[in-house]
Amino acid sequence: MRRILLLDDEQNVLSALKRSFRSIAHQDLLRIDTYNAPEEALTHLQDTAYDFIVSDYHMPSMNGIEFLTLAKAIQPDAVRMMLSASAEFKTILGAINEAEAFRYIAKPWTQEELTDTYQAALQKRDQILEDRRLADELRVQRGQLSPQEEAMRRLEESEPGITKVKWGADGSVMLD
Incomplete structure (x- = not known):
């Protein structure tokens, strides 16, 4: 979408x-x-x-x-x-x-x-998205970016903030 x-x-x-x-x-x-x-x-x-x-x-x-x-x-x-x-x-x-x-x-x-x-x-x-995907693919091949980091970048592109967790003082996860 x-x-x-x-x-x-x-x-x-x-x-x-x-x-x-x-x-x-x-x-x-x-x-x-x-x-x-x-x-x-x-x-x-x-x-x-x-x-x-x-x-x-x-x-x-x-x-x-x-x-x-x-x-x-x-x-x-x-x-x-x-x-x-x-x-x-x-x-x-x-x-x-x-x-x-x-x-x-x-x-x-x-x-x-x-x-x-x-x-x-x-x-x-x-x-822009294709260029970024190809650049990340090349970084993974060269060992400059792990497959996990690449996956996290894709998630962040589609849903900013999804890979970031807000923690409470007591260790609980804070939801907006």
Whole structure:
């Protein structure tokens, strides 16, 4: 299943974007999580793995470049995209250079542009995961990574935090 995180401070934009992605990915299993606040989205990035992260640029508490830069630190393999009505070169350049955004989606978007962007993002994400798998395979062959460590990496990619246990003071396992 593919997962997308959408962040925009305007609920109507989030709803329209979610509908657009749903219509594009009608054959794919797709889960779309929407957030109005960057802080809430960052919290969810800590424990939910996403294939794609789409953020608006103009938001009250944090701009999209700042958000995507923090998201990159948490989930470096997620494909990041910037959404904005601004056509300022500085905004686009910042998104690419600082947050390593894969694409810039202009508001208002067309369904055709969004479809092309989604397809390109799918290919990019699959290539990232395949490259990581091959690199880990090579590390196992060279003895730099044990098969158990490789398996744990795969688990962490699909379910962040699954391999980490929180222990209580009395030695009990703490559940969230």
